[in-house]
Amino acid sequence: MNLSTQIIWLFVLALPIACVAWTVTHEEVFREPREYCKEKSKRCKTLLQRKFFYLFTCEYCFSHYVTIVFLVLTGYKLLLVDWRGYIIAGFALVWMANGYMSLFAWLRQGIVKEKTEIVKLQKEAEEKLL
Template sequence: MEAHIYYLFIMALPVACIAWTVTKEEIFKEAREFCVSRSKNCDQLVKRKFFYVFTCEYCFSHYVTAILLFITRFTLLYPDWRGYLISFFSIVWVANVYMSLYNIIRIDLKKEKIKAQREESALKND
């Protein structure tokens, strides 16, 4: 059982990484902007929701988790469908905690960088 909990936290890492990269990073910017446009302008609800998935890290993490579980057959607590269901929501939750922490760290680093730039320009002006 302890190993399953360990695997839960490890398996959430690639989910968080993939979901964050696709929905937030520059490398997918053009595709994401296309999806944002389509999620706002499509005439059918199903199409709008399909494209929205690629713009929301929380939503996209569900799909990445489903693929990961299909590949790994990882279950928690039970060896049947209940174990898949529990592991699905557990991995999504842990992955989103990871992404939230990563976002907080990035914001703090940006704040520190801005402070350092202001101090540096203030010293140059003196």
Template structure:
């Protein structure tokens, strides 16, 4: 059981990385903007929700988790479908904790860069 806990934390890392990269990073900016536009302007609810998934790291992390569970066949507590469900929601939750922490770190780094730039400009003036 203890090993399974370690696996959850490890499997949540690629889930968080993939979900964050697709929904937040510059490399997917054009695709994300296309999805935002489609999710705002499609006539059908199903199409709007489909495109929205690619703009929300929380939503997208569920689908990445399903892919990871399919590849790894990882279950938690129960060896059947119940174990997949428990493992899935556990991985999603931890992946989103990782993404929240990463977001906080990035905000702190941006604040620090702005503060340093401001101090440098004041010293030059």
């Protein structure tokens, strides 16, 4: 695989990694398991148990494990064709996926802010009419 193809793979493969990591760590569909893991990450007796449960509450941490799964599924390597290519690809994919998640969070925050402002303006307009 040539370098330009590897770079395209990097940008494309980071998208589903970001999607899975964000969904598990933020979206309503996984709220109950996430809250359980959050509580266990605070209450478990051993460090290993606390860290294990914490992985499911942090998108950055969880994205490392999602990346490993995608590397196994795709065999994607970056720059080098041996085992070192997996390591480079892993860290590059985590970085890209977290960039996508940060961008998504920023856009989402802007959308929520706009919706809130619209509701406020609508209420003000209704009050003026009354």
